[in-house]
Amino acid sequence: MKLYSYWRSTTSIRVRAALNLKGLDYEIVPVDLVAGVQRSDDYTAVNPGQGVPALVLDDGTVLTQSLAILDYLDETYPEPPLLPEGAVARAQARAAAHQIALDVHPVNNLKVVNRLKALGHDQDVAVDWMKHWMSEGFTAFDRLIRPDTPFCFGDTPGLADLCLVAQVYNARRWDFDLAAFPRLGEIDARCQQIPAIASAMPDQQPDAP
Amino acid sequence: MKLYSYWRSTTSIRVRAALNLKGLDYEIVPVDLVAGVQRSDDYTAVNPGQGVPALVLDDGTVLTQSLAILDYLDETYPEPPLLPEGAVARAQARAAAHQIALDVHPVNNLKVVNRLKALGHDQDVAVDWMKHWMSEGFTAFDRLIRPDTPFCFGDTPGLADLCLVAQVYNARRWDFDLAAFPRLGEIDARCQQIPAIASAMPDQQPDAP
Numbered sequence: 427m428k429l430y431s432y433w434r435s436t437t438s439i440r441v442r443a444a445l446n447l448k449g450l451d452y453e454i455v456p457v458d459l460v461a462g463v464q465r466s467d468d469y470t471a472v473n474p475g476q477g478v479p480a481l482v483l484d485d486g487t488v489l490t491q492s493l494a495i496l497d498y499l500d501e502t503y504p505e506p507p508l509l510p511e512g513a514v515a516r517a518q519a520r521a522a523a524h525q526i527a528l529d530v531h532p533v534n535n536l537k538v539v540n541r542l543k544a545l546g547h548d549q550d551v552a553v554d555w556m557k558h559w560m561s562e563g564f565t566a567f568d569r570l571i572r573p574d575t576p577f578c579f580g581d582t583p584g585l586a587d588l589c590l591v592a593q594v595y596n597a598r599r600w601d602f603d604l605a606a607f608p609r610l611g612e613i614d615a616r617c618q619q620i621p622a623i624a625s626a627m628p629d630q631q632p633d634a635p
Numbered sequence: 636m637k638l639y640s641y642w643r644s645t646t647s648i649r650v651r652a653a654l655n656l657k658g659l660d661y662e663i664v665p666v667d668l669v670a671g672v673q674r675s676d677d678y679t680a681v682n683p684g685q686g687v688p689a690l691v692l693d694d695g696t697v698l699t700q701s702l703a704i705l706d707y708l709d710e711t712y713p714e715p716p717l718l719p720e721g722a723v724a725r726a727q728a729r730a731a732a733h734q735i736a737l738d739v740h741p742v743n744n745l746k747v748v749n750r751l752k753a754l755g756h757d758q759d760v761a762v763d764w765m766k767h768w769m770s771e772g773f774t775a776f777d778r779l780i781r782p783d784t785p786f787c788f789g790d791t792p793g794l795a796d797l798c799l800v801a802q803v804y805n806a807r808r809w810d811f812d813l814a815a816f817p818r819l820g821e822i823d824a825r826c827q828q829i830p831a832i833a834s835a836m837p838d839q840q841p842d843a844p
Contacts, residue, residue: 476775524700532742535742
């Protein structure tokens with residue numbers, strides 16, 4: 427498999443960590459989002475959504491959208507599972523993950539922040555914008571996960587944890603104060619002890635500067 | 636089951652249509668997003684994410700986040716299915732749905748548009764902002780669905796179609812010109828012929844003015 431990825435993209439972090447947890451081999455193809463490579467004709471032919479990640483299967487099929495890729499991986503390579511057993515437990519784990527993946531990440535995406543700047547706002551306003559959505563999102567996430575398990579929903583990291591570690595990386599990048607969310611900091615620290623997750627983080631990527 | 640819902644919310648449309656397609660009984664509890672009821676302590680206790688929809692099961696369990704609810708419904712009440720058979724086909728249907736559910740809706744959400752206005756922008760700028768993301772999102776969606784099926788991925792409406800009809804409603808609300816997307820208009824028209832979908836649309840809701 428081949429993964430179109432950008433080192434700092436939080437959606438790329440999620441998929442790299444899942445591929446690693448499941449012990450799958452893949453080749454990273456870096457896409458430089460800051461240089462705008464994702465909007466090139468060549469890349470748009472791969473992913474009409476012009477984003478990363480995109481996963482190319484061995485038969486050439488391209489899968490896009492990180493959450494859809496994670497579901498595919500979990501269906502196709504079930505061990506270790508990314509979701510708990512039981513339809514209600516799965517729905518609750520998905521809901522927490524979506525609190526970050528739908529209510530924080532899309533609004534703080536590079537293309538959205540660039541649009542904000544095109545409206546005349548400077549970097550300080552953009553950073554405040556990002557922190558606002560992180561504050562709201564982490565507050566809800568903290569209330570949606572289980573209060574007493576090593577990871578968000580059990581004894582092993584899953585979908586919600588992968589969304590969390592990626593967003594925590596982004597939070598630190600923008601000096602967002604995580605002190606109000608001690609449980610989230612603890613889960614992130616526990617995740618970073620797992621080589622499959624640690625090696626998915628931005629600084630470990632071939633396109634990291 | 637009880638569904639916390641707002642008549643014009645596109646995420647509520649998706650879940651109402653799925654409940655109807657699967658022939659499930661539910662009671663609508665309107666949440667007035669414009670009046671800010673979603674931020675009340677009472678509602679935050681139901682849904683820490685302070686959004687709609689939220690589905691309350693008969694045992695009192697609350698499920699939040701529309702896509703997580705749709706997955707729950709599809710797992711628990713498999714007929715008619717919202718996703719095609721086969722892991723790759725499912726991933727492609729999810730990816731198209733997410734092109735709207737993650738790349739358009741969250742950025743055009745009421746709370747995001749209100750934040751834009753708090754930065755000093757007027758309604759015209761807000762509408763341009765919404766149209767920009769719809770244009771990008773519909774363009775990608777159009778390339779991610781199958782080119783030749785009655786609905787986005789087959790002979791019956793599924794996850795991608797439900798995301799589409801809700802976003803098309805929103806597009807018309809803001810006078811977004813859909814002429815560049817004839818296939819999307821055709822699929823929407825076909826969906827509106829299905830009573831389960833037509834009755835999920837905003838004007839049919841108890842809280843519609």
